[in-house]
Amino acid sequence: MPMTQLTATPVSALADEPVHIRATGLPPMQLVTLRASLKDERGNLFWSKAFYRANEAGELDLKQAPSLGGDYVGVHPMGLFWSLKPERPFSRLIKKDVMNSPFSVTLDIYNLACLPESGTVQPDASQVVQRWFRRPGTQRVQIREGRLRGVLFLPPGEGPFPGIIDLYGGSGGLVEFRASLLAAHGFAVLALAYFAYEDLPELLLEVDLEYFEEAVNLLLAHPKIQGPGVGVISLSKGAEIGLAMACFLKQVVATVCISGANSVFDFPFKYKDLVMSPIRSFMERMDTDVSGAVRLFHYWGDPRDKVNQQSVLPIEKAQGQILFITGENDHSLNSKEHAKQALEQLKSHGKSNGRMLVYPGAGHLIEPPYMPLCYASRSVVKFLTLLWGGEPAGHAAAQEHAWGEIQKFFRQHLPQTRSHL
Template sequence: MFQLTANPASALVDEPVHIQVTGLSPLQMVTLVASLKDDKGSLYQSRAFYRANEAGELDLKQAPALGGYFTGVHPMGLIWSLKSEKAFERLIKRDVMTTPYRITLDLYDSVYLQKSDKVQPKASQVVQRWFSSPEMQRVQIREGRVRGALFFPPGEGPFPGLIDLFGGIGGLVEYRASLLAARGFAVLALAYFAYDDLPEQLQEVDLEYFEEAANLLLAHPKIQKPGIGVISVSKGAEIGLAMACYLKQVAATVCINGSNAIFDFPLRYRDLVITPIPSFPERMEVDIMGAVRLRHYKGDPRDELNQQSVLPVEKAQGAILFIIGEDDECFNSKEYAEQALEQLQRHGRSSGRMLAYPGTGHLIELHYGPLCYASWSRGLFRPLLWGGEPAAQAAAQEHAWGEIQKFFRQHLVRSRSTL
């Protein structure tokens, strides 16, 4: 009798699952299908073909996929290769506290190529993937101008404090903050437009808003003093780098596929106004799927006329980690990070480091998160091309997730010891 097991059946989304099948015939061909419905009801699926060993057993830690959505030995391949039935969808968990993702694993006899109501699986198993841990706390933040959600691990603390910034998606995005809280950090998922009473569209970046958020976080008794970290991606990483440059509260910054200069909208901080580098709409490219490539859309920070828009990274008091996808189709992110590191070196600073990942696109997500190659984005008439190749992206996300946590523990704990 076929038996499909997945252990653990309930775990955090960044934990591995061990998938095995027993009771097969020797060398039998089977198909494994993973299915997930997101919070909106959109269906994501993956499939892979396997051959049992001579004992009629299948262990995804050892057995290579022979075809399907990936090939080779990838124990978590069925999870990171999930794809939406709809074009240009991005998998985003909205309810991070009360419901997990439920992934159904189905086992089919022989090579099963497409869904059919007439073909029933020989065995099934449901796996729950959580974004929060028991006794974790979520606090809605609506204090002064600051809007967001603050996540605390169980216990009294004090905990290393982080601010989490996303980019042009707008609104309040909580899934990374909640998972970092499950890993021992106190994290403020910070909205800065298109949420609550904040502006619907981003027209300028007021750095004093982010300073207010940093002060609010540091004032909490559960937050470790004297400095906080910032984790940021895309437009958020541009803001995160500006925070590192101008705000003394910031002791460590992770910039994921961001820029080293101000683009699109002016940045204001007290009496300072930094005008953005111009963009060139005629440089937009449309790929064969109809998605827009913005990689060459922005002006070059190295041009003499753009120098006043380059962020003074040499003024950053804390460490900076640039995480880069070398297949980023949205930003010229590797060049921006290299320019920032060169600028630090010219000023005798060694506080910056870059991790660059080949075959990896703009949206470097959580460990085991599926690749989003292109998706709709706020305010654009076409989907945005993000880039990336599934297996390379999965490997990069696994490595980067560990490095991000290690970086914050190293630099935020070190800042505490200077008290």
């Protein structure tokens, strides 16, 4: 009888590239279990499983064969990757060291229709796949200029490259993996921290737009950045800041707001002489799901209420293009409604420089493709377990589609390198 072989092509690739998984040498029509596992840099285990049936020739191709059960059902060639779940509840998979090591995903196949207890049965075949977050030749430059703190990723080559500022949300610190992946596609990306990192304030008490304006100016002064405008990619609290940058900073010509608000939330916003107070919030409206995670969906007031109107960002001032990305299963914020209100505000001023992508099944944390859904995670800042929402297959489809749309949007609206004739 032939020996079972498991192949994954390519075995080493960027984390946003698909992998083709096949198996041969299986008993014809055999029910098998496929398992994926990885450990993050802290040693936390993430794993997934799915049950498949081999064909009459004893072969299995995940591009064609449907999963019959496990963590997903149906034809999903990358299902084992995006359905990875943490062994330790509420852990979020984030790549810390993007330059020196990949995520190593171990794929195992068992000629069994169920997954045995870990370690009790050896897999019939295994394959390790490397998932990188940067291309060879990418430069990672630490930024410590004035009060700015962050990391600039420069693609290999002479440039100049279109420039983007990458902002994450209310957990603070510095998140680099989306910026380094975008740099792999030809953009120069500044992952910018704005609190809870190095000597920046430990807690966010106000949003000072002049800090972010300094970051824009730093990018535009860099010899490898193609002026005269830059882009912003932003998520959650970062998307509120990204939208404010689009409103007030004319050098920001293309802004992606993922799961964000159209108003000032939680902390005052200031820019030069302007101070905007945050929208009202209601502690008593916070609720929890069965896991005990806190849902913030109803926590904030409605921007349309008269009492909150002074907190709404003046989006009609935005001169650049804005792309809103929202999930219909966002449990943290009614981001779809906020984006809708922002677009209505533009329209009422005769402007059409915004558009929205809405994804059914997607939660709050819409990341690059094949990153697993984080349904809920512990927030270092709020000292709570926060519910983000999303269902795995819909969320995965959203991430894959949105990533392509984000790159198209930036290519279309950012200054491109002038060709040298």
